[in-house]
Amino acid sequence: MKFLCLPGAYGSAKNFRVQLGPLASELERRGLASFVYSQGTHEVEPPAGWEDYFGTRPLYRFLDTRQGDNFDNLRRIRYVPHSMNAEDAMRMFQDCGGEGEDWHQQVWRDALDGVMKTVDENPEVDAIIGYSEGAMVGASLVVEEAEQEKRTGRKRRIKFAVFISGAPPLKFEGKDRIVAQLVDEAGVVIDIPTFHIFGCDDAFLSSAVALFNVCEPSKATLYDHGLGHIVPRDAENVRMLGDIFEELLPKIASEHENRREAGMACLGDGMNGCEVEGTTSQPSTDFT
Template identity: 25%
Template sequence: MADLRVLCLHGQQASAEILEWQLGPLASKFEHHLGMTFHQVDGLIEADPDPCFEGIFEPPFFDWVQWRSPDDSRVNSTSSDASLATVRAAFELLDHVVEEQGPFDGILGFSQGASVACAYLAHLDRRDGSCSPFRFAIFFSSGGLSADHLLLLHRLSGMTDKEQQKTPALEGLLSMPALHVHGNADKLKDDALAMVRLWQPGSAVVASHQGGHVIPRDVASIGRIVSAAKLMMQSVVS
């Protein structure tokens, strides 16, 4: 089976090393059944570790962006210039990685990395139209894209306030085959499901597991996710 190269974006307060561990047995099944190989990259913003990783993995740890909600005291409002700068820097990093380390067939993200990967695809769609460097996407436990995130994408594209008002919502914007995986016990489950609406009907495959905000490692969940990935890959153009 042909080697399908997948660019991987880790979650918040984590690292490429951590995502490689999180993918663990699932990655080996994807490689065996679908010919996928996974290529990790770190975000740009150094961060404190997620408490569940502290003492287990060595620093540094990273975030991709700072676009948390305005009531999060750690960062500014998602519509702030500071937030916009972090999104722009993340997209520029991904542009560079694609140019220097590509080509890639797919993009994968977990948690914040999934939201950033989705936002990047929407950004590329607006910037480049149908000329995306990716043929498919895989998302685990996405935090979704809010109205504030949409505002950032509008601002990043240089739209005026008047132009933003005339621009349709992102719903149904994306058409590339995508797999969306969420945990039924994840408190962000609704956000992950809401992100599916950014895809045109029939373009997204949804899979679930019984865990929380994690990439599952149990045999039953891995089997269901691999089956869903095979279904998604049937729509990928060679």
């Protein structure tokens, strides 16, 4: 399986290669995966007070924030009371625009189109690993692929997604807003197998939980590394994550191949009563 790796805000392909290095090396050593690294197209300066936190310059974001960071208030989610559920927490801080501010919809469209272009330029990519902002973009990519397949017949490329300290996918609302897709409003919007990696000490835990909640529960796996808003790099977590990937990836590959063969059989049979997606005749794999 070949992963497209999407870094967080104020990251870069170079820095994410270092962040993900121990886990990527472990998966490569086990013969499970290979990796291609991408980054946002908008060069940015880190926030004041965080100049030395994000690593070697230059730094990038997928989102063009030159006209003001439309998503800045989401960072305040760290102060949400622990008693509030993930969806209510996201709703408190998802006011992504005001009257007369419609520029951000184009910002988001450009970001998503850029990542889809990267997928098209790497024909072997069939999975994603996203961290923080990269996970939000990756989740939105999965949803966009499913919508494009319905609209245009464009085949979906991503069959497995790994989200590290992520956030739920975004969608357009009205003419000038972007909002998170939340399970109590949109239901399950990601139907492929997913693996969610986050820590119980993550200041943005609510957003990671909200992402998990919009993924198909029978195909979603959770791993709590016990730390904060980071990519786990210590030996024990890397070993345990390697074990989980070693169990998950063959199942995902097998299910994908079974569906492909079932689809070809249906075509050969003239679609004689076949339903490839969502039928009881398909193998049911529990990824939990």
